[in-house]
């Protein structure tokens with residue numbers, strides 16, 4: 001099991017009082033499995049993704065990633081787990097502006113002690129980035145930036161990839177091409193993928209679909 005959420009609850013304090021966002025969410029994701037997470041705006045999709053990635057802690061319930069119980073880890077332990085086992089892909093790409101494409105691609109793998117030049121070269125090839133390696137993020141289109149971000153994430157060979165609307169800032173044709181590349185590379189590494197999307201069409205490309213409503217998944 002790569003990801004397990006068991007009766008996870010999360011409430012935010014707000015000026016109008018506590019806001020219960022997740023009311024006991026349970027789900028599991030095995031190696032190589034892909035799951036789409038849909039739900040209305042504000043239903044808690046990003047919150048769930050943050051908890052699954054150890055970026056935030058649950059109020060109660062259990063979150064297990066790559067066989068490690070996140071709630072039992074301190075911040076240093078969570079950071080280590082995130083570096084090695086979890087890859088995050090966001091709508092906004094989040095590349096490092098001062099680094100060229102080649103260095104952006106290898107950045108997380110180097111931090112995790114996982115840099116593998118052969119795998120990096122294969123990623124460059126499969127993502128069609130070979131002529132762009134010396135460019136900086138501001139010199140790239142959105143689709144090119146997201147291909148770099150996907151390569152940077154998969155260079156680490158994470159067990160779990162969490163993607164929050166990864167094609168949300170791209171036009172449909174570019175987004176479809178990026179999605180196809182992401183799914184084929186995720187499959188090549190055997191990672192599990194949990195992807196937030198508003199699009200039923202994109203959700204249908206994944207193995208399983210869950211919908212978040214009233215703080216619960218169905």
Ligand SMILES: Nc1ncnc2c1ncn2[C@@H]1O[C@H](COP(=O)(O)OP(=O)(O)OP(=O)(O)O)[C@@H](O)[C@H]1O
Pocket residue numbers: 012013014019021039040041042043044045046047048
């Ligand atoms: N740090 C926070 N403090 C207080 N409330 C928060 C915080 N983060 C999120 N919320 C609230 O929790 C609810 C769920 O937010 P979340 O971002 O998880 O939803 P979402 O389903 O990802 O939404 P969207 O599709 O619009 O991105 C929203 O009502 C939001 O306003």
